[in-house]
Amino acid sequence: MELTGKRLVVTGGAGLIGSVLSNRLAVDNDVLVVDDLSNGIRKSVPDGVTFVEGDLTDRSLVADVITEDVDGVFHLAAADKYVDTDEPRAQFEANGEMTYNILERMDEVGVSNIAFTSSCTVYGEAGEPTPETYGPLEPISIYGATKLADESLLSVYGHTHDFTVWTFRFANIVGPRFGAGVVPDFVEKLDANPETLTILGNGKQEKSYMHVEECVDAMCHIVEHADEPVNIYNLASQSTTSVDRVAEIVSEEMGLDPDYEYTGGERGWTGDVSTVLLPIDKLLDLGWENELSSDESVRQVAREIIDLLD
Template structure:
């Protein structure tokens, strides 16, 4: 296949590129390299197994590369949930407007399929946990979550209006090698600055589901290969959860440190944070896919990767 990957030099995107290259796809990566890391895909560039188009989706000229493509994997977005409460315009432009431009480029180039990475934050503070895909009302508590939900609606409309097919994946917290943000990165940065004390945002009781990135990619591709509806929406996550304090314990154990924990207080770590999150993955399991690792094991793998 000829596959387009927006945000292909990013954390999840680069792992997806690894998978697609190994599957023999002709891969074109479109990435502004503002938050993406060229080193993540450099080996593929050196071997000429992929093509890199260095472009911002809010600019032009990248659209011509979609002609002849079979599928777009749209991962480019601003991944910082906390930042969305400070600079909402940035989130709206880089997520909603960028997604609309991708869909328009697909329509004009007659690209029939799109894979979109959404988020568990579209559910807001769900009253049903684990939360199924059918949960309502969808009331995001962050601009990030609202932006992703708006993109889901746009994709659905384009699929039904222009005979496209889509796969929408609502992620738990995806972690692992090449991640440049999140609680693990934050903790490591703080402990390197002061190994005797660790600031933990909120009360440390925030409890969420985590999944290692390669297992996430395996789930994505499994669903894509086993579903054919016009719009296919699936949760991806593990079947358990872990608290922020437990993550700190695991990290400190790996680093050989015993710092004093200092909590900032409150049930949320930041504006827009959801204190408890676990996704119902029954729909994913009904296809025959069962995650092979837990939240705790995912965190342990991600910690080791980050320290390396």
């Protein structure tokens, strides 16, 4: 789908990725953002887009924002992955209901293009490189289970309802926003206490970190160049970074040399996958390539977040 002159709906458009995506799309398209602001920030929604605050589990709201003149939906809204230990049923039900409501309404009014932000958590704890064909998919968190369930539902609509579906399995996407992952967490902790940094787990967790601007660029490239009924792509840097190395980079950028304290164990939290290795051969074959390594993505975001402290 060419991303020019279209009317597009972005769910979760006030979030870290959604706000950057909305800003990118609004250059050449008419964009409507819908977000309940449970995870998003209103001021992050760019100028020049229509904003609707609301809950996508409400079918009447979905009917209001997805109309016959919409050309495509970018579905990023989801109950946050870091809260699933408190209300797992609520998270699972909300994510599934939002996705079903959107697909059902799209089918009703003849809108057939949808891009969906999934997650590498659908692979579970594979401990080895996981291309898009990897299986079986055995998530270990409720968040991962919701994403896999949504992927299955999207597959149905792609194969039997003449939809075109783009599904993105993200690595760790990092950007300049407090409360959005390990990099801002370390900056905030060291700003409060420059002497000691508490690290969840054992610090050896190894994952790919991708800058949000590159993530959005890759998303748009895939939507414009992949046209199968169901298109599934890993989005990641072509390298990985340990949590200890993230701590070192953040400390270096802040000019600090703190002692590290560990909570222990291989996981940072319940459901955390300690090793994530995402090949992006499919994305490379589509003609897109990273400019930043995983370490460089972490360093750039650390600088951007530190600047926000001033």
